[in-house]
Amino acid sequence: MMLSRRTALLGLTSSWALGRSALAVAGTATSVQQSRFVVVILRGALDGLAAVTPYGDVSLVSLRRDLLLPDPAQPGGLLDLGGFYGLHPALSGLHDLYANGQMLPVHAVAGHYRSRSHFEAQDYLESGADRRLNSGWLNRVAACLPVNHAAPDGNGLAMGLTVPLLLRGPARVGSYAPPSSQHPDQILYSQIAALNAADPVTGPAFRNGLKARGFSEATLDGTSPVQGKNGQKPSAFSVLADAAGRMLAVPTGPRLAALEIGGWDTHAGQKGRLNAPLRQLDDGLTALRMGLGPTWANTVILVMTEFGRTVHMNGTGGTDHGTATVAFLLGGAVKGGHVGGVWPGLKQIQLFENRDLAPTTDLRAVVSGVLRDHLGLSQAALVSVFPQIPFSPENGLIRQA
Amino acid sequence: MLFSGALTRFGWGPRGEDTLPFVPTRSELSEQITAPDAARFAQVGSTADGLIALRQQRKGKLQGDPLVKPLFQAEVATQLDALLLTNQPFRERLAWFWFNHFTVSLRQGGTRGIVGAYMREAIRPHITGKFSDLLLAVMRHPAMLMYLDNSSSIGPNSPAGLKRHRGLNENLARECLELHTLSPAGGYTQNDVTQFAAILTGWGVDMQAQQPGFSFHAKAHEPGPKTLMGKTFPDGEEGGLQALHFLGTHPATYRHIATQMVQHFIADTPDPADVTFVANVLHDTEGDLATASLALLDVPSKGNGGSKFRTPMDFAVAVMRALSLGQADTPSAPDDPRSAAHTLFGGFAFLGQPLWTAPLPNGWSDRAADWSAPADMMARADWAWRIAAHVKTGNPLDIAHHALGNTLRKPTIEAIKHAGARQDALTLLFTSPEFQRR
Numbered sequence: 082m083m084l085s086r087r088t089a090l091l092g093l094t095s096s097w098a099l100g101r102s103a104l105a106v107a108g109t110a111t112s113v114q115q116s117r118f119v120v121v122i123l124r125g126a127l128d129g130l131a132a133v134t135p136y137g138d139v140s141l142v143s144l145r146r147d148l149l150l151p152d153p154a155q156p157g158g159l160l161d162l163g164g165f166y167g168l169h170p171a172l173s174g175l176h177d178l179y180a181n182g183q184m185l186p187v188h189a190v191a192g193h194y195r196s197r198s199h200f201e202a203q204d205y206l207e208s209g210a211d212r213r214l215n216s217g218w219l220n221r222v223a224a225c226l227p228v229n230h231a232a233p234d235g236n237g238l239a240m241g242l243t244v245p246l247l248l249r250g251p252a253r254v255g256s257y258a259p260p261s262s263q264h265p266d267q268i269l270y271s272q273i274a275a276l277n278a279a280d281p282v283t284g285p286a287f288r289n290g291l292k293a294r295g296f297s298e299a300t301l302d303g304t305s306p307v308q309g310k311n312g313q314k315p316s317a318f319s320v321l322a323d324a325a326g327r328m329l330a331v332p333t334g335p336r337l338a339a340l341e342i343g344g345w346d347t348h349a350g351q352k353g354r355l356n357a358p359l360r361q362l363d364d365g366l367t368a369l370r371m372g373l374g375p376t377w378a379n380t381v382i383l384v385m386t387e388f389g390r391t392v393h394m395n396g397t398g399g400t401d402h403g404t405a406t407v408a409f410l411l412g413g414a415v416k417g418g419h420v421g422g423v424w425p426g427l428k429q430i431q432l433f434e435n436r437d438l439a440p441t442t443d444l445r446a447v448v449s450g451v452l453r454d455h456l457g458l459s460q461a462a463l464v465s466v467f468p469q470i471p472f473s474p475e476n477g478l479i480r481q482a
Numbered sequence: 483m484l485f486s487g488a489l490t491r492f493g494w495g496p497r498g499e500d501t502l503p504f505v506p507t508r509s510e511l512s513e514q515i516t517a518p519d520a521a522r523f524a525q526v527g528s529t530a531d532g533l534i535a536l537r538q539q540r541k542g543k544l545q546g547d548p549l550v551k552p553l554f555q556a557e558v559a560t561q562l563d564a565l566l567l568t569n570q571p572f573r574e575r576l577a578w579f580w581f582n583h584f585t586v587s588l589r590q591g592g593t594r595g596i597v598g599a600y601m602r603e604a605i606r607p608h609i610t611g612k613f614s615d616l617l618l619a620v621m622r623h624p625a626m627l628m629y630l631d632n633s634s635s636i637g638p639n640s641p642a643g644l645k646r647h648r649g650l651n652e653n654l655a656r657e658c659l660e661l662h663t664l665s666p667a668g669g670y671t672q673n674d675v676t677q678f679a680a681i682l683t684g685w686g687v688d689m690q691a692q693q694p695g696f697s698f699h700a701k702a703h704e705p706g707p708k709t710l711m712g713k714t715f716p717d718g719e720e721g722g723l724q725a726l727h728f729l730g731t732h733p734a735t736y737r738h739i740a741t742q743m744v745q746h747f748i749a750d751t752p753d754p755a756d757v758t759f760v761a762n763v764l765h766d767t768e769g770d771l772a773t774a775s776l777a778l779l780d781v782p783s784k785g786n787g788g789s790k791f792r793t794p795m796d797f798a799v800a801v802m803r804a805l806s807l808g809q810a811d812t813p814s815a816p817d818d819p820r821s822a823a824h825t826l827f828g829g830f831a832f833l834g835q836p837l838w839t840a841p842l843p844n845g846w847s848d849r850a851a852d853w854s855a856p857a858d859m860m861a862r863a864d865w866a867w868r869i870a871a872h873v874k875t876g877n878p879l880d881i882a883h884h885a886l887g888n889t890l891r892k893p894t895i896e897a898i899k900h901a902g903a904r905q906d907a908l909t910l911l912f913t914s915p916e917f918q919r920r
Binding site: 290 | 636643863
């Protein structure tokens with residue numbers, strides 16, 4: 082309901098002559114215009130049962146005793162999420178957000194595919210289809226948003242040296258990596274751009290690279306304020322997350338961004354190995370929040386991975402490739418403070434193919450709910466983002482202003 | 483008629499002092515891979531040396547890799563020197579292509595002390611032999627067994643499994659089927675992955691031996707015959723040998739590696755006729771990689787799809803070779819950060835493709851779409867500018883003609899002629915569209 086009204090009025094924000102009630106709704110549309118959406122890809126398949134552990138499920142202990150952390154309230158234990166689930170203690174920043182109602186884990190999600198190949202699954206996850214497309218779903222979202230004349234690279238921003246498939250496609254997007262301190266001057270840069278102008282691949286790349294750099298450096302004014310804990314160097318992910326936050330905080334800046342972080346493919350020694358990447362993720366998401374500043378209130382961040390891992394521990398204290406896992410939504414616009422999704426159970430007959438957490442929520446339904454209620458995408462726009470599915474977007478993910 | 487620029491397509495770009503013509507003859511190219519490997523590696527250890535260093539570090543609880551690090555630095559120095567100096571660039575490209583096909587990454591598995599030895603001992607000796615021999619050498623090398631966890635995979639019904647309640651780790655088995663051999667087009671199932679993992683149980687690393695290295699741990703091997711792709715393989719190490727021979731000579735494997743080769747050497751989107759052509763050669767020669775590599779010169783498309791976009795690694799090597807950096811008589815010192823090899827090592831990382839550190843077991847992409855984002859191009863401009871700052875002699879236009887031969891375009895010549903400084907002229911050369919291609 083809310084949705085169709087918003088959608089219908091998108092684009093009317095500059096109509097001064099509207100009546101009082103319409104102006105009020107236009108205000109809503111303005112806030113939709115200001116909304117920001119960030120996607121963090123966890124490459125390598127995060128074990129959802131380790132990140133958000135259903136410690137209240139009686140079957141859990143027999144399946145993976147040696148992988149489990151103590152229950153909440155015990156030393157080194159899980160951080161409680163409402164009495165059935167517990168959050169991994171390395172995710173303490175996320176737990177604070179949960180306590181503030183700004184973090185929503187959704188459990189037992191999976192893409193629409195059932196591949197256990199990292200590479201196929203990542204392609205499908207980013208394509209948003211059951212085959213590899215030449216564009217990613219976030220690029221198609223960028224194409225649905227009003228043209229952003231003020232941002233030199235349009236609505237989307239890839240953080241890192243390369244653009245992930247998620248953001249590739251016809252809509253123009255920027256990419257950002259921290260600039261080096263030594264580089265050619267403006268004149269030489271423009272000669273390089275001219276030399277490449279006619280080339281279909283390098284021409285646009287240099288053109289947009291220069292635009293992005295002028296834009297970025299003005300925004301980022303030199304050194305990054307991000308500090309690691311205990312004076313340590315911040316991780317590359319935190320540096321990029323901080324930069325992303327500050328670039329998204331510019332009112333006329335990009336509205337969509339993608340980041341990625343690896344380290345999740347825990348076939349062996351999982352219990353020890355997961356601490357570092359989880360902490361890096363948590364620190365980076367904190368840096369992103371700090372970088373966003375007040376824009377945090379209008380932001381939704383989705384953290385997603387290509388598939389989950391086996392419920393049973395494997396022979397080497399790790400887990401192998403599985404199916405359903407957890408996804409996180411966080412941000413000032415998220416209606417959090419509980420765990421979403423439908424718990425499928427862990428009894429042997431409840432497992433998918435006798436080994437994996439069974440999927441109960443299509444990740445695209447979660448994404449569609451965010452796109453509809455946060456970015457104001459119409460039904461027609463949603464179909465252009467996820468072409469193949471008869472989906473029903475999840476309700477109630479976004480805080481209504 | 484060979485492709486224009488075959489010396490860069492099949493090699494790494496000309497060195498300043500190269501006397502090979504920019505478009506070599508077929509026999510000049512084929513000689514590069516039929517003659518024995520001329521690369522010589524100085525001051526390096528064996529796989530056993532690397533494992534001993536790792537063992538000592540663990541035993542002494544030494545922090546900061548004090549024993550492994552010098553071995554690694556020596557490998558970087560000598561292997562990147564070889565890449566900069568090689569007179570067999572086609573062979574050298576094949577070596578790095580096959581390393582990437584059988585990726586071992588420093589991101590996991592603790593292989594820093596042996597990854598260089600893996601390249602020299604498992605990959606290089608087999609790149610012009612039979613594919614199934616290359617596959618076997620890789621699958622028995624401690625670097626691969628450690629990187630993809632097989633050294634700790636245990637048959638649940640083996641004596642060790644029953645005693646310690648441990649079991650399978652599917653990682654190596656899955657990636658071997660998916661990436662190294664059949665590919666998903668081969669039609670294997672989850673059950674095949676599990677069966678293959680059981681076949682490979684016991685294939686591990688003996689760290690305690692005087693000369694540590696590959697060892698078949700019979701007590702960790704899942705007992706009994708196993709069935710993979712409808713074929714039954716016997717118990718024991720023999721089952722693994724047979725299974726790898728079966729996979730290494732399977733038609734789906736030939737098709738898959740032909741696709742990878744055509745994609746690397748000919749076009750980002752391989753022409754199916756080219757793939758069939760190379761796959762047929764592999765089939766007819768029982769997987770002879772020298773013959774298949776030479777067949778790339780004769781693919782039906784004749785390379786009409788255009789040139790290949792250089793990856794960061796290709797780009798950095800080509801820049802340094804064009805500038806004749808690195809000297810045969812003064813090898814890079816392993817601990818000298820200003821040496822040619824370590825400059826190249828730093829360049830790979832700066833440009834987004836750090837050496838032996840691919841994100842995942844499928845290795846680095848070699849497609850243009852993955853390396854041509856705005857930030858990629860800006861990084862190339864910045865790195866080229868920094869390297870060019872150190873060049874104090876030579877006429878940039880001569881360097882350009884030598885590096886790009888008949889692919890050098892008029893606008894680039896004009897830009898170089900009008901540049902105000904040598905550093906600027908060389909930066910323009912290295913950022914020109916034609917220099918981004920091989």
